[in-house]
Amino acid sequence: MNARTGLTELVESWGYRTECAADGAEGFEKILQWSPAIVVTDLMMPRMDGMELLSRIMELPQRVSVVMLTAQGSIESAVEAMRMGAYDYIPKPVEPVRLKTILQNAIRQREADVELEVTRRQLRDTGVLGPLVGNSQEMKAIFSLIERVAPSNVSVLVTGESGTGKELVARALHDLSSRRNKPFVAVNCAAIPETLIESEIFGHEKGAFTGAVERRAGCFELAEEGTLLLDEIGEMPAATQAKLLRVLEDRKLRRLGSKVETPVDVRVVAATNKNPQEAVANGELRGDLFYRLNVFNIQMPPLRAHRDDVKPIAEKMIDLMNERHHCTVSGMTDALLTRLTAYAWPGNVRELRNTIERATILAGSGLLGTEHLPPHFGEPGFAPAAHGGSQRAGHYAATQQLYSDDNAVRVQVGTTVDEAEKQLILRTLLSTHNNKTKAAEILGISSKTLQNKLKEYNATTSGTE
Incomplete structure (x- = not known):
């Protein structure tokens, strides 16, 4: 009482x-x-x-x-x-x-509910939700989930293959929440050295470690009253995961070198291209942290699973690229649309964006056609380059005949286990644009193991580490 x-x-x-x-x-x-x-x-x-x-x-x-x-x-x-x-x-x-x-x-x-209802009407009429586009049942289901969870304060775990738009989901969640006028901060846990990640996320005091010449606010404080996206959460070191769990539960953090706890009011969205249950089983992701982050899960489908959305996504990309590169492209030919829709898009929406950007720059105006596609687009062995070009992967000739529109590896009867493993590794490298870190994640092996395998194959790759 x-x-x-x-x-x-x-x-x-x-x-x-x-x-x-x-x-x-x-x-x-x-x-x-x-x-x-x-x-x-x-x-x-x-x-x-x-x-x-x-x-x-x-x-x-x-x-x-x-x-x-x-x-x-x-x-x-x-x-x-x-x-x-x-x-x-x-x-x-x-x-x-x-x-x-x-x-x-x-x-x-x-107060945001009225604006949200306007956005919902826009979604029903146009198939657009903030930066996300799609009219398929798969994307409509994603939009519905975002609408339901965005107004709340719960943590969200976004899963799916690389390039499917996980960060766009996080931005949509932010834009449809009461925090939309506050900061949106995104940090890639895989891109920060292990020795610096705690400082980057939680901040540090002057003198906390060698090189800490001044106090620095971490991503949590930078996102105060807003939204923090922790991308590739499965790459976060175990010690940092434990500290993150405490911040999520207590809503307080302690900068490195500080004796004082600082209250924080941040909505956390985490993303990973790994299977989170497998990551927990493998010890890469703490089970209690997964439980705390996975209050609400949004699984992004690969683009090959909703190819009907290739057209509206490409059309929006054309508008964006026209504005970015001062072009006047008015659309695309039916022949180009047929080629784009038939392709498996191993790089998902990110690869589609790069393809449209390249085509828009080449065309400059008028309609985009098949002549604006990268050479050998969609052919067996096609490997899109990191900057929108293309290449025939010479070292990977043995795997070219194994590629299908479903981005599968087909191994004939009689192939040795070692050769099948080699084909799988090299095919995966092709699908990740020769990004060895991503390939190792998909294959479920360490980067060191992948490097050793490549040395065995005498491959001279030059992709992103």
């Missing part, structure tokens, strides 16, 4: 109109009578507990943001509540600063 009264008075002191109830049943009656914007409820209550109250609130026609109060040891229940639609949760005893921030964010979310 005293705790409930004290919390009510605290919230009223911030300028909110409040009502209080002794349990979930009384609270639901008041919700029906009063239609509040926000409900702050305990998890454990007599007559009707917090989970049942949340379930009933989610069935109401009006939108109500639910904030769950949890005791120590009830974090799993809180995460389950967020899966059911709760806006956020806060451990007891309640920290006033954190509660105030959550309430402010919930109000901003309510």
Whole structure:
């Protein structure tokens, strides 16, 4: 009683109109009578507990943001509540600063609902959701997931092959949330040296290590009140993963070399091109971190699985490239569209973008045609170059006849295991534009093992490490 009264008075002191109830049943009656914007409820209550109250609130026609109060040891229940639609949760005893921030964010979310409905109408009419494009059932399902989860504060794990648009999903989640006017910060965990990744993400104090000549804010602080994308989360070192988990649970971080914890209010989106369950089984991703990040999962399909979207994506790319390169391309021929739709796109949307960019620059104006495609486009053994050109991969002649539109490796009966392994490795290198780091990830081997294999094959590749 005293705790409930004290919390009510605290919230009223911030300028909110409040009502209080002794349990979930009384609270639901008041919700029906009063239609509040926000409900702050305990998890454990007599007559009707917090989970049942949340379930009933989610069935109401009006939108109500639910904030769950949890005791120590009830974090799993809180995460389950967020899966059911709760806006956020806060451990007891309640920290006033954190509660105030959550309430402010919930109000901003309510104000964003009108704009979100406009965006939904645009999506239904045009097949466009922010930077994402698609009219296929696969993409419509992705759009629906984004719409559902964007207004909440839950962590999201975006999975899928390289080049499928995982960062675009993160940006769409940010743009459709109440945080859209705050920073969006993206960091590639695989691109940062292991010795620097903690400093990059969490920041450091002056003198924390050799070369730390001044205090530096990390990505969490740079994304304050906004969204932080942690791309290729499976490449994050285990020690950093443990520290990240604590920040996600406590909403506080400690810069390297600091004795003081700093509160943070950041929505985290993580992305990986690995199978997360396999990454957990292999020890590459902590199971508890995966559980905390995977409150909501969005699996991006490869472009070959929704080829009907090649046309609208290509058309949008043409508009973007016209603006970027000052061209006046008006569209593409039917012959070009047929070639683009038939291709398997091992590099997914990223490869399509590079192909359209090259074609737009070559054409300059008029219609894009098949003559603007890279040489040997779509033929067996075709390997798109990193900068939009193409090449015949001389070392990979043995694998050229094995390539199909499904980007498969076909091994004839009688082929030795060693030769089949060689063909698989070299074919995978082709599909990743000769990027050995990506190829090693897809093959499920270490970069060192891949390098040793290439030395055995006497291959003289020159791709990205």
